[in-house]
Amino acid sequence: MFSEIRMRRLRHSENLRRLVRETYLSVDHLLYPVFVVPGKGVREEIPSMPGIYRLSVDQVIREVQEVAEFKIPGILLFGQPQMKDAKGSEAYSDQGVVQQAVRAIKSQLLHVLVATDVCLCAYTTHGHCGLVDKNQVLNDPTLEVLTKIALSHAYAGADLISPSDMMDGRVSAIRSTLDEHGFSESPIMAYSAKFASSFYGPFRDAQGSLPQFGDRRSYQLDPANGREALREIDLDISEGADIVMIKPALPYLDVIARAKDMTDLPIAAYQVSGEYAMLKAAAQKQWLDEEKTMMESLQSIRRAGANIIITYFAKEAAKILSR
Numbered sequence: 001m002f003s004e005i006r007m008r009r010l011r012h013s014e015n016l017r018r019l020v021r022e023t024y025l026s027v028d029h030l031l032y033p034v035f036v037v038p039g040k041g042v043r044e045e046i047p048s049m050p051g052i053y054r055l056s057v058d059q060v061i062r063e064v065q066e067v068a069e070f071k072i073p074g075i076l077l078f079g080q081p082q083m084k085d086a087k088g089s090e091a092y093s094d095q096g097v098v099q100q101a102v103r104a105i106k107s108q109l110l111h112v113l114v115a116t117d118v119c120l121c122a123y124t125t126h127g128h129c130g131l132v133d134k135n136q137v138l139n140d141p142t143l144e145v146l147t148k149i150a151l152s153h154a155y156a157g158a159d160l161i162s163p164s165d166m167m168d169g170r171v172s173a174i175r176s177t178l179d180e181h182g183f184s185e186s187p188i189m190a191y192s193a194k195f196a197s198s199f200y201g202p203f204r205d206a207q208g209s210l211p212q213f214g215d216r217r218s219y220q221l222d223p224a225n226g227r228e229a230l231r232e233i234d235l236d237i238s239e240g241a242d243i244v245m246i247k248p249a250l251p252y253l254d255v256i257a258r259a260k261d262m263t264d265l266p267i268a269a270y271q272v273s274g275e276y277a278m279l280k281a282a283a284q285k286q287w288l289d290e291e292k293t294m295m296e297s298l299q300s301i302r303r304a305g306a307n308i309i310i311t312y313f314a315k316e317a318a319k320i321l322s323r
């Protein structure tokens with residue numbers, strides 16, 4: 001005879017299941033990534049990311065209106081330059097597409113929070129996230145460029161500054177630059193535990209940001225290391241991060257859960273391009289139910305402990321959550 005505890009008693013009806021449910025996914029938790037490119041009238045679907053587009057500034061406005069209608073709290077903006085160069089100088093240009101897009105969104109008074117990705121990889125000819133000398137990605141000289149990018153985003157009106165480069169000391173460099181220029185109220189969402197992941201593949205197609213030599217393992221985290229990820233998170237907190245991020249999400253749920261135990265700061269998780277592409281591709285083949293697997297994966301990221309989920313599914317999930 002087995003014990004008298006019967007776990008199934010609480011699973012019998014949907015109402016019982018509702019009463020004992022531990023985790024909720026709401027549209028309030030979602031942030032939607034948006035890719036902005038130079039030009040006018042550009043709306044180009046990314047082949048490995050069905051339903052996700054490269055958009056020129058005029059089209060971004062349409063997209064953000066839709067995001068507002070879905071009541072998604074915000075977007076995370078990624079840009080591309082007209083011309084790449086070795087120093088990624090268009091990344092901090094007043095006329096860059098991100099800066100233009102932020103100003104355009106803000107001038108329309110759309111009630112959508114605008115977070116901006118601060119990095120060099122889409123802007124440099126070599127495709128690395130920092131300045132390069134003799135095939136080495138330089139840490140300290142990169143910090144100055146990152147602070148310029150962050151500041152240019154803040155001047156354009158960005159609500160949340162989000163460095164994704166993984167250079168050491170960038171959170172504190174950006175924090176003090178923002179403070180010195182009157183942006184002490186601008187929060188930083190740091191990509192704190194960003195792993196050197198192969199799940200970024202479709203994003204790099206979208207952004208043309210594949211490294212031209214080597215890979216990102218000299219600055220992004222080794223996928224084998226959970227304890228080191230916690231040190232990165234701890235460091236970013238001590239440097240002044242307001243929100244810490246773990247990326248990718250699904251292969252690193254353990255890191256999200258451990259971070260949740262370690263800190264009381266809000267935790268963001270980035271369900272990256274490869275995670276999206278996997279589910280989309282399987283659904284297109286009718287090997288998986290797209291709606292159910294999408295919601296299950298988002299739910300599990302919440303269960304692990306993320307407050308904020310950055311996901312290409314944001315609009316589709318919002319649609320489902322509103323019915």
Ligand code: PBG
Pocket residue numbers: 117119121129164165199200201202203204209216271272273274
């Ligand atoms: C830029 C950056 C990357 C992603 C977000 N910011 C790519 C990378 O580090 O190569 C990945 C996002 C995704 O895959 O959806 N450093």
